[in-house]
Amino acid sequence: MAAISSFLSLSLSLPSNSKPKPTPLHYFRYSSLPNFLTSNSPPTLQSPHTTRFTIRATAASGSANQVKTKNERVQRVHSIEEFDEALRSAKNKLVVVEYAGMKNDESSQIYPFMVELSRTCNDVDFLLVVSDESEKTKELCEREKIEKLPHFSFYKSMEKIHEEEGIGPDQLVGDVLYYGDSHSAVVQLHSREDVEKLIDDHKADDKLVVLDVGLKHCGPCVKVYPTVIKLSRQMSDTVVFARMNGDENDSCMQFLRDMDVVEVPTFLFIRDGQIRGRYVGSGKGELIGEILRYQGVRVTY
Known part of the structure; x- marks a missing residue:
C-alpha cells in the first residue's frame, strides 16, 4: 500500500461554498445511536437523465391497524x-x-x-x-x-x-438502502485487506475506483448513499464503487487513520493502484462532477 500512502495529501480544489458540510470523524467517538437525518431533501440525482429515488405509496391513508394489502410483507x-x-x-x-x-x-x-x-x-x-x-x-x-x-x-x-x-419516506428509503445493502453493485469492504485486493484487482483494467468511506450512524453518509447505488449501476462499465464503514471494526478504523480521513463521507478516487484525489461531503451534484472529472470529462463549477 505504499502507493496509497504517497497520495494522502491530495485533495480537490472545489470552491469552499460548494462543499456541503461533512461530519467530523471525532464527533462519533462517544455517541450512541444519534438521530442525524434532519434534512427533508429527497435523495435524488441532480440530472435530467435520472429518476427520483422515491417510493410512492399505493395504499390509502389510514391507521397502521387499517392498512391491509394482498402481498403485505x-x-x-x-x-x-x-x-x-x-x-x-x-x-x-x-x-x-x-x-x-x-x-x-x-x-x-x-x-x-x-x-x-x-x-x-x-x-x-x-x-x-x-x-x-x-x-x-x-x-x-x-x-x-x-x-x-x-x-x-x-x-x-x-x-x-x-x-x-x-x-419521512425518503429518509426511510435511504436508511434501508444504507443499512441493508446486500444486492447492489457497490462492493462492501470490511477490512484493509479488502481494500488492497480491490485495488489490485483493478490495476490493469483502467477502471476508476470510487471508495465511499463513512460511519454507521452518519446522516450525510446515509443521505448520499442512494446516489452511490444509482451511479454504481449506471457507470458499471467504467467505474467501480465500493464502501467502507470506518467504525465496523479496528481494521477499518485504522484504514481511515492511515488515509488521513477526518470527516465523513469522504470519497477516494483510485486509478492504476494510486489515490488520485478525494472529495469530502455529501453533495450529489459535486460528487457526480468529481467522478466525471476523473474520467476525463471537463467539469466547471
Whole structure:
C-alpha cells in the first residue's frame, strides 16, 4: 500500500461554498445511536437523465391497524416474545421495526410507504408494533424505550444498529438502502485487506475506483448513499464503487487513520493502484462532477 500512502495529501480544489458540510470523524467517538437525518431533501440525482429515488405509496391513508394489502410483507408483532423470536429468525438480515400508534397521524402517513418498500426489499424483514394495541405491546415499547411515534429501529443479528424518529419516506428509503445493502453493485469492504485486493484487482483494467468511506450512524453518509447505488449501476462499465464503514471494526478504523480521513463521507478516487484525489461531503451534484472529472470529462463549477 505504499502507493496509497504517497497520495494522502491530495485533495480537490472545489470552491469552499460548494462543499456541503461533512461530519467530523471525532464527533462519533462517544455517541450512541444519534438521530442525524434532519434534512427533508429527497435523495435524488441532480440530472435530467435520472429518476427520483422515491417510493410512492399505493395504499390509502389510514391507521397502521387499517392498512391491509394482498402481498403485505410487514409482520405485525403483539408481544415481547413474538418480537424477540422475529429478530432471532431474521439471523443476519436487516430488520426494520416501526413502532406506531392507532391514532397517530404520522404513523398513518408513513406506514403505507413501509408496506410498499417491503415489496421491493426481499432481503429485509419488516415488523410493525402498534404501541397502544394492548398491555403487551406497551410493555415491549417500554423495554425498547420508545418515547415518540412513529419510531423506526434497525437490527442485525439481534443488535440494534440504528434508530430514527419522525422521518419521512425518503429518509426511510435511504436508511434501508444504507443499512441493508446486500444486492447492489457497490462492493462492501470490511477490512484493509479488502481494500488492497480491490485495488489490485483493478490495476490493469483502467477502471476508476470510487471508495465511499463513512460511519454507521452518519446522516450525510446515509443521505448520499442512494446516489452511490444509482451511479454504481449506471457507470458499471467504467467505474467501480465500493464502501467502507470506518467504525465496523479496528481494521477499518485504522484504514481511515492511515488515509488521513477526518470527516465523513469522504470519497477516494483510485486509478492504476494510486489515490488520485478525494472529495469530502455529501453533495450529489459535486460528487457526480468529481467522478466525471476523473474520467476525463471537463467539469466547471
